[in-house]
Amino acid sequence: MSEKELGKKLDRCLADSAVKLGAGLGLGIVFSVVFFKRHTWPVAFGLGMGLGMAYTNCQNDLRAPYLIQRNIKVIAKRQ
Amino acid sequence: MLRVCLKGANSAARKCLCGNGVPLHPLQQCRSYTSGGSGSSAGKIVAASVLTVGGGVGGTILYANWDPKFRANVEKSIPYSDQVFGLALGPAAPPPVINKPRKVEPVQISSMSEMWKDSKQPKAKEVEKKAEQPDAEGPPAPAPQETLEEASAQVAQILSAIGEVPSVPAPGTHEAEAVPPPAALKGVPAAAAKCTECEHEPAVKERPEGEVAARLAEQDKAEQDLLTSLSSNLEDALGSTAKVTLQAIGAQEAALQAIAQHTRQLREAMEAEAPPDKKSTQWRVLEDALSERSRSVDEAGAAVLKAKAELDKLRGVIDGAKHLKIAAARPSILAAEENLHSMVVDLDSVVTRVQTAQSEAKIVSQYSELVNEAKAQFQKELNSITPEIQANWKGLTGKLTQDDLNSLIAHAHRRIDQMNRELAEQRVREQIHIDSALEQQKLEDKKALEVAVSTALEHNREQMRLEQEKKVEETREVMEAEMRTQLRRQAAAHTDHLRDVLKVQEQELRSEAEEANPEQLKETEYRRLTQDQLDSFTLDMNAAYARLKGMEEAIDSHVIAEEEARKAHQLWLSVEALNYTLKTAALNDPTEPLEGAVQAIKESCAEDEFAQALATALPSESLSRGVYSEASLRARFYAIRQLARRVALIDETRNSLYQYFLSYLQAMLLFEKAQEAPPAKLSAEDLDTFKLLSYAAYSLEHGDLELAAKLVNQLKGESRRVAQDWLKEARLTLETKQVVSLLSAYANAVGLGTTMAP
Numbered sequence: 001m002s003e004k005e006l007g008k009k010l011d012r013c014l015a016d017s018a019v020k021l022g023a024g025l026g027l028g029i030v031f032s033v034v035f036f037k038r039h040t041w042p043v044a045f046g047l048g049m050g051l052g053m054a055y056t057n058c059q060n061d062l063r064a065p066y067l068i069q070r071n072i073k074v075i076a077k078r079q
Numbered sequence: 080m081l082r083v084c085l086k087g088a089n090s091a092a093r094k095c096l097c098g099n100g101v102p103l104h105p106l107q108q109c110r111s112y113t114s115g116g117s118g119s120s121a122g123k124i125v126a127a128s129v130l131t132v133g134g135g136v137g138g139t140i141l142y143a144n145w146d147p148k149f150r151a152n153v154e155k156s157i158p159y160s161d162q163v164f165g166l167a168l169g170p171a172a173p174p175p176v177i178n179k180p181r182k183v184e185p186v187q188i189s190s191m192s193e194m195w196k197d198s199k200q201p202k203a204k205e206v207e208k209k210a211e212q213p214d215a216e217g218p219p220a221p222a223p224q225e226t227l228e229e230a231s232a233q234v235a236q237i238l239s240a241i242g243e244v245p246s247v248p249a250p251g252t253h254e255a256e257a258v259p260p261p262a263a264l265k266g267v268p269a270a271a272a273k274c275t276e277c278e279h280e281p282a283v284k285e286r287p288e289g290e291v292a293a294r295l296a297e298q299d300k301a302e303q304d305l306l307t308s309l310s311s312n313l314e315d316a317l318g319s320t321a322k323v324t325l326q327a328i329g330a331q332e333a334a335l336q337a338i339a340q341h342t343r344q345l346r347e348a349m350e351a352e353a354p355p356d357k358k359s360t361q362w363r364v365l366e367d368a369l370s371e372r373s374r375s376v377d378e379a380g381a382a383v384l385k386a387k388a389e390l391d392k393l394r395g396v397i398d399g400a401k402h403l404k405i406a407a408a409r410p411s412i413l414a415a416e417e418n419l420h421s422m423v424v425d426l427d428s429v430v431t432r433v434q435t436a437q438s439e440a441k442i443v444s445q446y447s448e449l450v451n452e453a454k455a456q457f458q459k460e461l462n463s464i465t466p467e468i469q470a471n472w473k474g475l476t477g478k479l480t481q482d483d484l485n486s487l488i489a490h491a492h493r494r495i496d497q498m499n500r501e502l503a504e505q506r507v508r509e510q511i512h513i514d515s516a517l518e519q520q521k522l523e524d525k526k527a528l529e530v531a532v533s534t535a536l537e538h539n540r541e542q543m544r545l546e547q548e549k550k551v552e553e554t555r556e557v558m559e560a561e562m563r564t565q566l567r568r569q570a571a572a573h574t575d576h577l578r579d580v581l582k583v584q585e586q587e588l589r590s591e592a593e594e595a596n597p598e599q600l601k602e603t604e605y606r607r608l609t610q611d612q613l614d615s616f617t618l619d620m621n622a623a624y625a626r627l628k629g630m631e632e633a634i635d636s637h638v639i640a641e642e643e644a645r646k647a648h649q650l651w652l653s654v655e656a657l658n659y660t661l662k663t664a665a666l667n668d669p670t671e672p673l674e675g676a677v678q679a680i681k682e683s684c685a686e687d688e689f690a691q692a693l694a695t696a697l698p699s700e701s702l703s704r705g706v707y708s709e710a711s712l713r714a715r716f717y718a719i720r721q722l723a724r725r726v727a728l729i730d731e732t733r734n735s736l737y738q739y740f741l742s743y744l745q746a747m748l749l750f751e752k753a754q755e756a757p758p759a760k761l762s763a764e765d766l767d768t769f770k771l772l773s774y775a776a777y778s779l780e781h782g783d784l785e786l787a788a789k790l791v792n793q794l795k796g797e798s799r800r801v802a803q804d805w806l807k808e809a810r811l812t813l814e815t816k817q818v819v820s821l822l823s824a825y826a827n828a829v830g831l832g833t834t835m836a837p
Binding site: 003055058062065 | 734
């Protein structure tokens, strides 16, 4: 059903963002502890990166139907 | 603004610090800082915001002044900005207007008809007056006088006509020829009609009526064309000749005048005794007159030659016209000939006048020469005797001596003697001279007489010939009329004769018929009766046979009708089965596959093409999977609607996550009617997602799935993608329902058709 597609996409988005945020947080903590003397900024950086990646993935997923494939020719109408 | 924020943050931080710290001094400092800071910061905030807003507005106005497109855009998007712009900049320049090129009206060319209609009358009067003057001057001669007047009048008419537009013909000639052609034309069709009447009666096959009429019409047309061309030719020639002749006559008159004047002046110069200087002026005047006279004589001579050439040309044209031998043109030819004749007469008379004047002038000049000679001789003699005396010796009596006087007297006496002797000689020779002069005069008179007689004869001959031709023309017309009446009489006599003959024939045939034998009549009567009996018997037999045939056919058709009815019933049953399967849909599941029922229909109406076609027209999905009911579609629609509202803002250009957020926000904040009646025609603003969804909800609630599907089909972008499946299902359902309804309607119709009325 086409109406269920959006819901599925959004679910995927949330799952993906949870994963990415968690991974970012984890990596941030690791780096902060190991390399950067327990500053907070690597954690924030990792979280930010995770959030950014999740955002981009979600957006691409939602945009997928509107992308023009390379094997499809686009004909522009002359005005 | 950032600095203000920073300052604000600083002040907040300091406040916090100050709160923690404790000494009074920093508190005071803080207080002063905070109060000062807050006051200045508020003022600065206000000032900065005012500056920003003012800068923005000013910049917008400046740019709008420079770029009219930007101005238009701003006016469109921000309400009341057009008024602000109008106040600040003045009204916007309107777009350039292309003017259509003005159509140039055609110039009206005014007709010349008014011009020459008005001027015709006075000019005619003028020329007639001028023509009458030569009459008074010319030497009176009885016969030429009349012709001269007529000729002048006619010439005046012609001149008045040709003076303006050349296409207006001379009135005299035109009227003359206008009357005969209609008369001729009238005569010819009457004769043609008569001829066709004659052709019907006799048994001889002649040319058909139409052909004769056509040929006659052709001939008439050809004649008419020739006539018009001829008349135009004649008119042109007449016109030109008249002009040239008048010119010649005028030139001759001028020559006459010049000669007369010269003669007069010469005589005056001879007889007057004037002092020497006046004499020289007189001689000079005389010379001028002489040159004038020679010039005008030459001119007159040239004009006469030209006129004679034109007259010959006209004669040639008239001869050519005569060769064509058209009856209708004769009067015009006659008139032209008369004109020609009169012009010739005119010209001759004027030429003779000039010649007499010239001979008179010669006499006068000879006389003047003689006188001059005598004077010169006398002068010479006088000079030889008294050389020192001047010409006018009358006033010099004191200067003369005795001897001079004596010699003068002696000379005078001698001269007188000489004169007397000469006189006596002259008297003697006088008689001889007179005789010879008389002889000569006689000869010359004879010659002149001969010439005059010959010209008069010529003129008379011409006149008589013209009269004769006129008479011939008249008699010809009379003959034509007589012939026409005779032909008419003949045709009438023919019709009477035929009528009589027919009457006689009728009588004869009738008597023959009545002589037939009465016995034969009886026999024919009997035969007729038997024939009638046979006929009626045959008729009865035919009727019985027809009835038998009718009954057989009725029985057969009854069988066929029953068969048809059975088939229709079968079809109807199978269609009902199909309808029933359609109703088996559960709320969210499709119906059973329709394949079985459709198969049954196909079997039940194997020969019915329409039903077969319809049965195959069902979509394959419905056969294999079944279709959703309207109720399930309706329920599903509400979920679709919700989703479509949420993604209303998303399409190919706007599909970032931020746009999704905005779209959700819009769906939350925008309220539209749950159901709204769709208008009969959708306008551009009705194509908004929310409106379309409310229209579709309304139509669904009122059972119109088709309209709802149409409206949903108008969605665009992500909303459309979301509703795609629903739309497909709706289409399937609608198709199937349509086909099924068609089938049931058809089955009903067939059933009705095969039902026999009780």
